[in-house]
Amino acid sequence: MASAAGVSISTASKALNDTGRMGAETRERVKRIAGEIGYRPNALARGLLSKRSFTIGLLTNDTYGRFTLPVMAGISDALVDHGVSVFLCAIEDDPDLAQIHVDAMLDKQVDGIIATGKRLDRRLPVDLSNLHVPVVYAFTEGTQNSVTFRSDDEQGARLAVEWLVKIGRRRIAHITGPEDFFSVRERAGAYHQVAGHREPVLYGVWSESWGHEAIEELWKRPGEKPDALFCGNDQIARGAVDALRERGIKVPLDVSVIGFDNWEIVAAQTRPPLTTVDMELKELGRQAGLTVLALAEGRPVEPGVRKLPCRLIVRQSCGGKPPRE
Amino acid sequence: MASAAGVSISTASKALNDTGRMGAETRERVKRIAGEIGYRPNALARGLLSKRSFTIGLLTNDTYGRFTLPVMAGISDALVDHGVSVFLCAIEDDPDLAQIHVDAMLDKQVDGIIATGKRLDRRLPVDLSNLHVPVVYAFTEGTQNSVTFRSDDEQGARLAVEWLVKIGRRRIAHITGPEDFFSVRERAGAYHQVAGHREPVLYGVWSESWGHEAIEELWKRPGEKPDALFCGNDQIARGAVDALRERGIKVPLDVSVIGFDNWEIVAAQTRPPLTTVDMELKELGRQAGLTVLALAEGRPVEPGVRKLPCRLIVRQSCGGKPPRE
DNA sequence: GTGGCCTGAGAAAAGCTTTTACCAACTCTT
DNA sequence: AAGAGTTGGTAAAAGCTTTTCTCAGGCCAC
Structure with a gap:
């Protein structure tokens, strides 16, 4: 106890807490000694009192x-x-x-x-x-x-899609997770707003393999292919990027891909590293x-x-x- | 306070802690009332005393x-x-x-x-x-x-390499992280023991891209190629698997790959899912x-x-x- | 009938800190 | 020089449990 080394007991408390009235040199002395003997107040006792x-x-x-x-x-x-x-x-x-x-x-x-x-x-x-x-x-x-x-998933999604639009992409697809996720619906909503329904939304699960499958599905369809993908998370984006590479489609030359989550371990290790939305x-x-x-x-x-x-x-x-x- | 609803104050403590001497029905009553009013002892006060x-x-x-x-x-x-x-x-x-x-x-x-x-x-x-x-x-x-x-990284590595040997692989390569990691040296040591130095150890960094590079390096070398890879972690293994696929080499048909860490998010999402060592x-x-x-x-x-x-x-x-x- | 023992329960202390109240001594003021 | 005010510090209470001690009453035995 600091009081043993110092002077009293309640004086010590006041000295250390800069409260109460006391001589300046007493206060200093108590503080110094407390420092020397490494006194630290017991937080349990303090909490008991202070609530x-x-x-x-x-x-x-x-x-x-x-x-x-x-x-x-x-x-x-x-x-x-x-x-x-x-x-x-x-x-x-x-x-x-x-x-x-x-x-x-x-x-x-x-x-x-x-x-x-x-x-x-x-x-x-x-x-x-x-x-x-x-x-x-x-x-x-x-x-x-x-x-x-x-x-703000809506704002995040808008950020992503607006970026794709800004760099000149026009046929933007949205591959995402299960529709019963609130986030998924918010992001899809923003996507529709900004991209203007040019491409359908593909709902699936949060995995790389769904990213793969979604690409197969998209490229199986007749007509023009997307020139950009907005993916519901980085794992889906990664699966998509890998699938595109396997088809000989260049990212980002032919298709731009953007993810969501900024999960470094996925986003930064993808080839090429993913542009993505950080929450x-x-x-x-x-x-x-x-x-x-x-x-x-x-x-x-x-x-x-x-x-x-x-x-x-x-x-x-x-x-x-x-x-x- | 439970004592208010019950009888006394120290009796309550004894009743709730099944300690001290007292009438069985008093004990029961105190416990019941404590339960009813949802009394819970203050852990701070208890800790102050019990240390x-x-x-x-x-x-x-x-x-x-x-x-x-x-x-x-x-x-x-x-x-x-x-x-x-x-x-x-x-x-x-x-x-x-x-x-x-x-x-x-x-x-x-x-x-x-x-x-x-x-x-x-x-x-x-x-x-x-x-x-x-x-x-x-x-x-x-x-x-x-x-x-x-x-x-026990040595035992883990042995487990991995012995498994490769057991399924009939003979030219087992080891792609791993930086040599200044203790774990790396332990695993490499076990690899040498079990595999018998048939292939060199490739030290690098803990990333997928190193897994890629290592494959390039191995396949650039003249002579017989490895029929199995023991990788220092799952990320390297994943990079290696991807690199092999790109070269048209089948995993696990042509080459067996084994990782380390059992980091589900990497190991389970790799195609094919990675056999790996769980610590x-x-x-x-x-x-x-x-x-x-x-x-x-x-x-x-x-x-x-x-x-x-x-x-x-x-x-x-x-x-x-x-x-x- | 009284002393000893057992039982059930309460009183009190301890654990550590903060805060309030208090007291002794000193300094002014008039 | 005495009362008022100030100053520096201590004593004590509170916060909530647990544990030990004590005490009152009942019971048994002799």
Whole structure:
């Protein structure tokens, strides 16, 4: 205990927290000695009193996923400056496990909870709506009157298709995932708007092989072939690029291809590297973290859905312009 | 407070913890009422007294990585049964950030720390050797007298090469990552032992494009071509498979290919899906979690390096035998 | 009938920090 | 020089559990 080395016990607290009245040189001395003996206050005791644990819980059902990781990095990044740590709880769509983790977080007096997932239009398998701690949703469906952060898929898709139009492509096809995904419908909607229905939308699954198949299907059809592909994710785009290469079609010379997600490991390793749409998930996580912190501190936050803009990452699969950055 | 609804205050504690002496019906009544009002003890107060926070810290420098995620899932999986939660701290090779996180964990009285990384032969950029809490290393280089868990890369490589031999391959080449990786040398060593130096080892980088290049290099050489490839990771294997296909060489008919890591997203999406070596990282995490818990509870644990066996995942890139599981 | 023992339950302390209240001593002011 | 105000610091309470100690009452035995 710092008081042993210093002077008293409550004086030490006031010295270290720059609070209360005391002699300047006493304060300095206590601080110095505390530093020397490496004294660090016990956060448990502090939390017990202040009702703040400087801890938040992150609940995700996307264990192996590419979505949660960037979101998490953003949250952690935003909160470390405020001395807040993050409990990560992976709940594989298991309601019981989820409840266990939520209870454990509540027992540990988390200041707030962030729920995140792998899909915008699905709820986590646990009800967080009537907790006595603030809850923020990030990249997952929230409840009524909650704060929810999500990517603006419509704007992202528009970015992609407008880029293709801008570099001179006219017959743009859209190969994407299952139609029951909200994101898929939003992106397809934007595609229709911008591209003007010139080509049909091909709905499928989120895999490379579907990208392959879709190309076969498109090139089997009579008439003019597409000169650009807007793909629902990078894996589909990669499958498509590979299929085109096998047919001797040059990317980006003959066909421009654009993906979605900016999943580096796929997008950057494709030949040629994929131009794609980044959902800025780290920024999304950062904002979610800051928001849950604000709520925990009692600052008012307007409920509602916040759509964060996507960003186009230009690599080499579109041509038209040399890659930047 | 449960005591308000029940009878006293310390009696409640004893009732809920099945400790102390008291009437059976009193105990039942307290428990029932506690259940009804949804009483849950404050873990902070409990931790303050018991010196156990039921919290451990997980430190990783592999933010986006495929290694930390399974390890983490294993840890979480093993500890949730014991009521222990996990603080995840991502420290991007930044010593200052690492120190901040370690200090925060210590302040929060974690019962132990698990350090994990993306490479067996590198240390985290922070010294954890003289903490007053137990530290366990998982998939990263530990300190003297510490407990370290790692995959047995030699055994894994042997598994792979022996499989190739068993299905009748004789000219097995090894395309792998940078030679300064410990894992690379271990795997190469096992390859040499089992394959008997029939083919040279090609050292490069951990990317698909290196897999491509390596194939070009191998097929440019005069003389007999390899009939099997043992690749240092799944990405290299994928690059190699793609390069072979482009040359009209059939996998697995003409050449068997085997990868390393069992990174589903690469291995399962390759055409044909890759046979590969799984390092059982989730099991590794599970054991690390259980071990740090044992240390936290004062149970003795023998220091040293524990090598966990790898497992061969048979898919379709080798032929020889139909895929299982 | 009384002393000893057992049972059931409550009182109190401890764990560590922060905050409020308080006190002793000192310095002005008049 | 005495009262008022200021200053520097301490004592104590609160926050919530758990654990140990104590106590009151009932029962049995002698």
